[in-house]
Amino acid sequence: MEPPRGFLSWLWNFICFIPFFVGLLLLGTFKGIILCPLICLLMVVGISGIVLSLWPMHWFWTYYSILSAKHLGPVLKFVLCFGALPIPLILWPVVSIVASIIGGAAYGFFSPVLATFDAVGESKDNQLFHCIYDGTWDTIKGCFTVIRDFGDFCYHSYRSFMQDLRQRTPPNGEHYEIRLLYLPGALIAGILGIVVDVFMISFIAIFKSPIMLFKGWHRLFNDLIGREGPFLETICVPFAGLIILLWPLAVVGSVLGSIASSLFLGAYAGIVAYQESSILLGLRYIVASLSIYDEYSNDILDMPEGSCFPRLTYRRVDGQSLSAGLRTSSSSSRPSSFHDPPSRMNSLKEPMIDLKPLELLDSLFKACQHHGETMVCEGIITSTDIEDAKSSKGSQVISIGLPAFCILEALLRSAKANSAGLLLSDNVEISSTNRPKETFFDWFLNPLLIIKDQIRAENLSESEEEYLYRLVLLSGDPERLKNSTTVMPPESERRQAELEALARRLRGITKSISRYLTFRRRFDSLVKKLSEELSKKKGSCQSTNGSRSLSRSKSAFGRLFSQKSSNGKTSYRGSERESQPDERDVDIV
Template identity: 65%
Template sequence: MEPPSGFLASLWNFILFLPYFIGLLLLGIIKGIIFCPLTCLIMTFGISAIILGLWPLHFFWTYYSILRAKILGPVLKLVLCICVSVVLVLWPIIGIISNILGGAAYGFFAPLIATFKAIGVGERRTVFIHCVSDGTWSTVKWSFTFIRDFKDVCHYSYFSVMDELGHKEPADGKYYEIRLLCLPGAIVAGVLGFLVDFPVISVVALYKSPYMLLKGWHRLFHDLIGREGPFLETICVPFAGLAILLWPLAVVGAVLGSIVSSIFLGAYAAVIVYQESSFWYGLCYIVASLAIYDEYSNDILDMREGSCFPRPCYRNKAAVSRTSSHGASFSRPNSFRTSDTGSIRGPILELKPMELLDSLFKECQHYGEEFVTEGLITPKDIEDSKSTNGGSRVISVGLPAYGILQTILRSVKANSSGILLSDNVTEITSSNRPKDKVVEWFYNPLLIIKEQIKGENLSEAEEDYLCKVVLLSGDLERLKNSNVAQPPESEIKRAELDALARRLQGITKSISRYPTYKRRFDSLVKTLLDELAKKNGGSQPSNRNQVIPRSRSAIIRIFSQRSFRSRTGINDSDPEFPQVGDRDVQID
C-alpha cells in the first residue's frame, strides 16, 4: 500500500489512526489484566516446584560431576566447588523471583501484543473476533508449554552437560589446572573491575538514556506520520504504534541490561590478569572496558565516534590475535564484516530460530516415516529412544544428524555460500541468520563441515557410506551386518568420513540441549509410533523387543545408490538448530 502524500493527508491519516489504536490498546490492557494473575500463578507454581524439587539433586550432582571430571585438575576442582556454591545457593532465590516477574510480564503483554497481531489475521469480518479471543487461551496454554520446556532444560539438558563433563577424557592426558600464584591478583583485579565499572557504566547508561528515549520517539513518530519503516503496511500500523507506547520500557530494559552487564565486564579483569600473568594489564583493562562500552553505546545510538575514556592496551602483543574477540575495535556497526559474500537474491529476511527448528523436525519426520515404512527403523529403535538407559541412538541422534547432513549435501551441490533449505530457495547466510548467540554456535561449525565435505569431492558410494554411518552409527551391530554402501578402500578416506560423521553427531547432541528440542523430539517419536501402528494395521506394538520383519534385500533397496540418492537430493528440509537436550543421548 502506498503511503499518503502531503502533510494534510498524513495528518488526517494520523487522526483516524488514534481512536483505532486506543481502542485496541484498551482491549489489550483489559485482557492483560484478566489473564496476568492466572498466568503468573500457573508459571510461578510450576517453575518454582521444578526449581525446588530438583535443587537438592542439582546440588549433589554438580559437585559429583566436578569432582569426578577427568579433564579438571585437583586445584581447579577446589576453586570451582567454591565458586559453584554461591551459584547453587542463590539459584532458587533468583530463579523464583525471575519466574514471578517473568510470568507477570508474559501474562500481561502476551494478550496485549496478540490483540494487535490479530489485525492481520483472517477475513475482515472476523478481525474483531480475533482481537477479542487471540491471546486468551493461547497465553494460558503457552504458560504450560514454558513449564514443560523449563523442566526439560533443568532435567535433560543439565544432566546431559554434567554427564559429558564427567566422562570427557583429557586430550593428550593433560587435564586443565589453575595457577595458584595468579589467583590473588586475579581476584583483586576482578573486585576492582566491579567497583569501577559498575558505577561508571551505570552513570553513563543513565546519562545516555534520555537521548535514546527522545531519538527513538522522534524516529517512530516520523515513520508514523510519513508511513515509513514499520508503518508502511496498513496491518502493521497499530502494532508499530504500540512500539511508540512501549519504547520507554525498551529504554529502561537497555539501561538495566547495561548495569547488569557492567558487573561481568568489570569482573573480566580477573580473567585478563590470569591469562596475561600481569596485574598491570588487569588495571589497563578496567579503564579500557569503560571506553569499549562508551564507544559501542555511541555506535548503537549513532552518536559521535570515539570515547572520552582512554583505551590502553591490555593484552600482550603476542596474544592479540589469540584474543581478538576481546581486543577488537568497536568503531562502527558496519565495521563488522561477514564471511558470506554470495549475491543477495532478494530482500534480506531474518529467519527465526523456531522456524529453523520446526523445519528440521519436519525433515526428521519425513525421513523417519519413510524409514519406518521401509523397515529400517524398528519398534525397538522407537522404544529405546524414549528409554533412560541410553538405548538405540538411531532416532535420538542418527535421524536428526541425518537430516542435517542432507541439508549440508544439498548446499554443497547447489554451490551455496550458506546453508540451503529444502525449498531450494531459502538460504541461511550470515546476513539473515537468527541473531541468536546459540544459533551462531551451531551455524559456524556447520559451515566448516560443509566446506570439508565440499573439499572431499565425495563420490556417490562415499556419500552413501557417510549417510549410512551418520544414521546407523548408534547401532554398531546393524552397521557391521549391512553389505551395502561399503566403506571406501582407502583407510584415510574412511577415517575422514567417520570423523565427519562423529562431528555431525556431536553437533546434534549439543543441539539437543537447546530449549524446546525435547518437546519436539517427543512429538516426533509419537508420530513415528503412529506411523508404525498404521503400518501394522492400526495396532500399537506392545513388545519393545518386537522387530519389523525385514529381509536383506530390503536393506539393500534402502541403501542402494539410486533410491538413496533420490531421497537425499531434493526432497529435504532444513535441519538447522534444534534445542533442549535429552539426557539419554550419548555418543561414544
C-alpha cells in the first residue's frame, strides 16, 4: 500500500493509528499478563527437570569423553578434569534455571503481544477473532516445543559433540598438550582482563546508552513521519509503533549484552598470553580490547571513527597480527556474495523474500521426506535403516546421508545456474539481501557456498555427479557403499580423492546442522513418516514408482545404488526409466 501523500492525509492516518495501536497494545498486554505466570512455570519446571535429570549423565559422559579423547595429551586432560570442567558443570544447573525463569517470563508476556499485532495482517480473515485468540494456545504449544527442543539438545546434540571429541584423531600424530610453565601467567592475564574489561566496557556501554536511546528514537520517528523503513508497509506499522515503545528495553538489553560479552573478551587475554608465551602481550591485549569495543560501538551508533584507547599490537607472529587484521578478516573469509551489503534504499525499492532459518530447515525436511519416500520405494532405505534411526544408535544413511543428499542437489543446481548464492527449487536465491541475519547461519552457509564454488570449478560429468551422490548418501555405511557397484568411481585416483573430500566436508556440515536445536524434533517426524511409507507401500512401490522420480540431474538414480548381495545377485534395484519430475518435487535446502 502506498504511504499517504500530503500533511493532512498523514495527520489523519496518524490520528486513526493512535487508538488502533493503543487498543491492540492493551489487549496484547492483558493476554500477556494472564499467560506470563503459566508459561514461566511450565518453562521452569520442564527445563529444570531436564537439566537435573541429565546432570549426572553430563558429569560422567564429559569426563569419559575427555579421558578417552585421542588428540588430548595427559597433562591437558589432567588440567581439564581437575581445573576447568568442574566450574561450568557446577554452574550449568544454576544458569539454566535462571535463564528459564527469565526466558519463560519474557516469552509468556511478549509472545501474546506480538501475536495480537500480527493478527491484524492483511491476509487474515476474521481479524477480531484472531486478535483475541492468537497468542494464547499457540504460546502454550510453543512453550512445550521449546522444552522439547532443549531436551533434544541436552541429550542428542550433546552426545554428538562428545562422540566427535572421542573420535577425533591427533593432527600429524601429535597430541594437543598444555605448557604448564606459561599457565600461571595466562591465568593472571585472564583474571586481569576480566576485571578491567568488565569495569571499563560496562562504563562505556552505560555512557553511550543515552546516545543509542535518542538516536534510535530519532531514526524511528523520522521513519514514522516519512513512512520509511519499518513504517513503509501498512501491515508493519503496528509492529514499528511497538518498537518505539520497547526501544528502551532494546537499549537495556544491549548494555547487558555488552557486560556479558566483556567477560569473554577479557578472558581472552589469558589465551593471548598463553599462545604468545608472554604475560606482557596479554596485558597489551587488554588495552587493545577496550579500543576494539570502543571503535565497534562507535560504528554501530554512527559516531566518529576511532577510539580514545590506543590499539596496541599484541601478536608477534610473522603474519598479519590479529589487531591489524580485525577489520578485514571477517570480510575476506566470506564468499563474494557477502562482501557488499545491500543499501537501504535498494532494499526498499525491490521486493524480496525474507528467509528464516527455521523455514529453510522445514524446507530441507520436506525435501528429505519426498526423496526418502522415493528411496523407500526404490529399496535404498531399508527397514533396518529406519529401525536404527528410531534407536539411540542412529542411522547414518537417514540422519546424515539423506539431508546431505538434498543439500548436494541444491549445490549442484546453484553451480549449474552460476548463482552467486544458493538457488532453491522455486527459483528463490539465498543471497546477501535475503539470507537470515543470525550469525550462526553463516557458520553453515559460508562453507556451503565454498563447496558450491569448488563443485563449479570441478565441472563434474554426469557419472561423477552420480558417484558423488552415492558417496554423500552411503559413506556412513562402508559395507553398503562397497557393494553398490552400479556407478563406478572415476578412473583418475586424484579425481576420486577430490570427490571423496567433497563428500566428507558436506557430510560434516550436515552433521553440524543436525545439532541445531529443532533438528531432532523434525527428524523424528521424518522417520515416523518414512516408517509409515515403508509399511504402507511394500507391495505397491513398483506401480507408483514412476510418478515420484527425482529431478533430471539424477535420471539414473534408480540404477545408482543397486546393491549386490553376498551371492553376487542384485538384492534390490530401482527403476531404470527416466520420467518427468512431479510437481511434488521439493529440492530445497
